[in-house]
Amino acid sequence: MGSDVLVLAExxxxxxxxxxxxxxxxxxxxxxxxxxxxxxxxLGAPRAAGALGGADVVHVVDHPAVSVYSxxxxxxxxxxxxxxxxxxxxxxxxxxxxxxLGAALSVLWDAPLAAYAxxxxxxxxxxxxxxxxxxxxxxAEVVLESERSIATVIGGSFPPSPGRSGGAGSTCTxxxxxLGDLRTVVRGVKVPEATGxxxxxxDILVSVGRGIQSRDNLTxxxxxxxALGVPLSASRPxxxxxxxxxxxxxxxxxxxxxxxxxLAFGISGAPEHLEGMRDAELIVxxxxxxxxxxxxxxxxxxxxxLFDLLPxxxxxxxx
Amino acid sequence: MKLIVAMRQLPDxxxxxxxxxxxxxxxxxxxxxxxxxWDEQALEEALLLKEATGAEVCVVALDEPDVDSTLYTALxxxxxxxxxxxxxxxxxxxxxxxxxxxxxxLAEQSYDLIMTGVQAADDLDGQLAAIVAARLGLPxxxxxxxxxxxxxxxxxxxxxxxxxxxxxxxxxxxxxxxQTARQPPRYAPITRIRQAMxxxxxxxxxxxxxxxxxxxxxxxxxxxxxxxxxxxEGAPADVAERIIDxxxxxxxxxxxx
Ligand SMILES: Cc1cc2nc3c(=O)[nH]c(=O)nc-3n(C[C@H](O)[C@H](O)[C@H](O)COP(=O)(O)OP(=O)(O)OC[C@H]3O[C@@H](n4cnc5c(N)ncnc54)[C@H](O)[C@@H]3O)c2cc1C
Ligand SMILES: Nc1ncnc2c1ncn2[C@@H]1O[C@H](COP(=O)(O)O)[C@@H](O)[C@H]1O
Numbered sequence: 001m002g003s004d005v006l007v008l009a010e011x012x013x014x015x016x017x018x019x020x021x022x023x024x025x026x027x028x029x030x031x032x033x034x035x036x037x038x039x040x041x042x043l044g045a046p047r048a049a050g051a052l053g054g055a056d057v058v059h060v061v062d063h064p065a066v067s068v069y070s071x072x073x074x075x076x077x078x079x080x081x082x083x084x085x086x087x088x089x090x091x092x093x094x095x096x097x098x099x100x101l102g103a104a105l106s107v108l109w110d111a112p113l114a115a116y117a118x119x120x121x122x123x124x125x126x127x128x129x130x131x132x133x134x135x136x137x138x139x140a141e142v143v144l145e146s147e148r149s150i151a152t153v154i155g156g157s158f159p160p161s162p163g164r165s166g167g168a169g170s171t172c173t174x175x176x177x178x179l180g181d182l183r184t185v186v187r188g189v190k191v192p193e194a195t196g197x198x199x200x201x202x203d204i205l206v207s208v209g210r211g212i213q214s215r216d217n218l219t220x221x222x223x224x225x226x227a228l229g230v231p232l233s234a235s236r237p238x239x240x241x242x243x244x245x246x247x248x249x250x251x252x253x254x255x256x257x258x259x260x261x262x263l264a265f266g267i268s269g270a271p272e273h274l275e276g277m278r279d280a281e282l283i284v285x286x287x288x289x290x291x292x293x294x295x296x297x298x299x300x301x302x303x304x305x306l307f308d309l310l311p312x313x314x315x316x317x318x319x
Numbered sequence: 320m321k322l323i324v325a326m327r328q329l330p331d332x333x334x335x336x337x338x339x340x341x342x343x344x345x346x347x348x349x350x351x352x353x354x355x356x357w358d359e360q361a362l363e364e365a366l367l368l369k370e371a372t373g374a375e376v377c378v379v380a381l382d383e384p385d386v387d388s389t390l391y392t393a394l395x396x397x398x399x400x401x402x403x404x405x406x407x408x409x410x411x412x413x414x415x416x417x418x419x420x421x422x423x424x425l426a427e428q429s430y431d432l433i434m435t436g437v438q439a440a441d442d443l444d445g446q447l448a449a450i451v452a453a454r455l456g457l458p459x460x461x462x463x464x465x466x467x468x469x470x471x472x473x474x475x476x477x478x479x480x481x482x483x484x485x486x487x488x489x490x491x492x493x494x495x496x497x498q499t500a501r502q503p504p505r506y507a508p509i510t511r512i513r514q515a516m517x518x519x520x521x522x523x524x525x526x527x528x529x530x531x532x533x534x535x536x537x538x539x540x541x542x543x544x545x546x547x548x549x550x551x552e553g554a555p556a557d558v559a560e561r562i563i564d565x566x567x568x569x570x571x572x573x574x575x576x
Pocket of ligand 2 (some may be wrong): 210
């Protein structure tokens, strides 16, 4: 039975994602507990292999069909790497590729899956995952004790592995599987439009979520942001409603911010939001629900209604 | 073109979630159940596709608390058919189990595109779209933010991090996990929902329930609060003062402000 751990590296144009190093660090820890090795699969970016010093073996699969992420081509390549490596555990990020491949491979490679993991430890032969469920309101402890299993891990859950330079112990170039007759073909990549506001550069962010209820009510946070002379940022639902441009979105599919202060109004603190702001130096959260997960990362919190608090803040800062 | 939208009910997360005596499920007795927000996005995108192409939209859901209102609302919004799969065991069900039930039903249907929400808040063992696709041998994509489809091909935008999106062409049939429709989900007037309810029209089909695939769930527990949030109590004016003091003490705003 295998004792190795395999990580799928994620990259954008050859630049490896921070989350990949977090997974490699965890993979090393688990593999050493089981007496196995750490393998990393890199699809479509052969040069990235040079930055994977934390891995024992890097498997490079290169083919034009995987230079940009595409579920079907990635899936076929991963099945072929899995066949070759036969790991005990496959680690993926809770990212777009992880959501596609984790779920699909759990059927196609016939392995149980623990999703939204934030903790992962070896317990004898098993891996025990701690997973977020119900938007982070509860945690679930899941025991993975099959010969093969998969976990998708939320970004920021583990410290990154230090090994970023020097190659891996060894690198092998795997022959791509048959990638003919793909039903999914990439046409292009789109990046969001710049708006002239860079929320990642701000010292303070006033951030607003669905608790604000309507576009008209945004004036309340605009007044506070104006009084402080700082930009407005927001959770995804505000952006999806078209109330603020995409460049103002904080989180997994928006921007990762690290301001000196993050003031959150009416944001529940879903895992995808926390991923983008949990490293802020100071977090102050206003949410009427005392059980909202935002209070897990906030330094100061209040359950006062934002409609009562915002005017008080603005009046005092308005000058 | 035929579109099938898989929808489901979830506990309203605004409520407090308590554990039942097994410690492996939440106590569902007094909970309110609401439609999964991402399924509503999938439905909206499907209805927009219907408007653009004349496609037929069928919604399907497992029989869970208050699901009738979700299905009738979908009909009121413009779906052509609504099907409820009955005979579902109570309580939490793994996504693999849900996918098995849906796939068995889907195998008997004709469709070009299956759409569902990108995730549900209790997906402990992965997301529905990719599991259904893998079971049916279909191409799939998660975190989809726009779908156009005609002549057996869908053009979809699949969002990666940082707002970057990949545009891909997928040969149909396919399964999509929708993150956001290109416009906010439409509103169905209550009168129209009532009309739909009075007209009946909800189809029922027995679910093919197979023995459950359970991830080795040991227990549920509340997150350990890192305990760092100091809660500020008092009237709004007092709390506002405290927050300003805190910002001032960190040198983030002028002492005079
Ligand atoms: C693949 C994927 C990527 C995602 N990427 C992102 C991302 O980048 N960024 C992001 O933010 N989300 C992202 N999400 C969405 C995320 O899961 C949540 O849906 C979202 O963060 C919720 O936003 P919210 O907190 O504003 O809304 P809700 O969760 O609805 O929370 C609103 C909060 O407001 C509080 N509230 C209500 N009224 C008041 C009041 N009067 N005063 C004070 N508080 C009040 C409520 O108690 C509640 O906690 C992503 C989801 C997926 C599946
Ligand atoms: N009664 C209503 N009439 C019109 N639009 C509504 C109504 N209730 C909610 N909405 C809209 O539906 C969307 C979601 O609302 P909510 O579920 O309250 O967050 C928002 O764009 C609301 O403006």
